[in-house]
Amino acid sequence: MCRACGRSFPAQGRKTYCDDACRQRGFRLRQRPPDEIQLGLATRLPKTAIIYQCPECEVRFIGQQRCDECGVFMRRLGPGEPCPHCEEAVAVADLIAEVQATISTPRPLLSEQGGDRSTSSQSTMTT
DSSP states (O other): OOTTTOOOOOOOTTOOSSSHHHHHHHHHHHTOOHHHHHTTOSSOOOGGGEEEEOTTTOOEEESOOBOTTTOOBOEEEEEEEEOTTTOOEEEHHHHHHHHHHHHHSOOOOHHHHTOOHHHHHHHHHHO
8 A cells, every 4th residue: 555645556575655756745745844844734835835034135035945136045934924014024933933932031020029018028127
């Protein structure tokens, strides 16, 4: 049975795919980019949904792997889309990092704000 499409085919040695197309599909599924795996996507995203950033001028493009201005190949940032407000290319990883940063920022304690009554009453008793 083919591991990519599920069709049955005659067994020949260690062959696990029925034809070259299924073998290529199996390779692509095994070699998926880590940013797509972390997001839990079942299938590979099209190139038009991937954000790329130029290492030289730091401009971002959607689905374009080579910078028009510098002529160098860009770095893959991961899945993303244009911002609905400013039309700038925004990667999903940027949004996740921003949310995690706001969640992990420590809040000031009551004692640091001067609102803890137990420490203020002890300090007045000792004086």
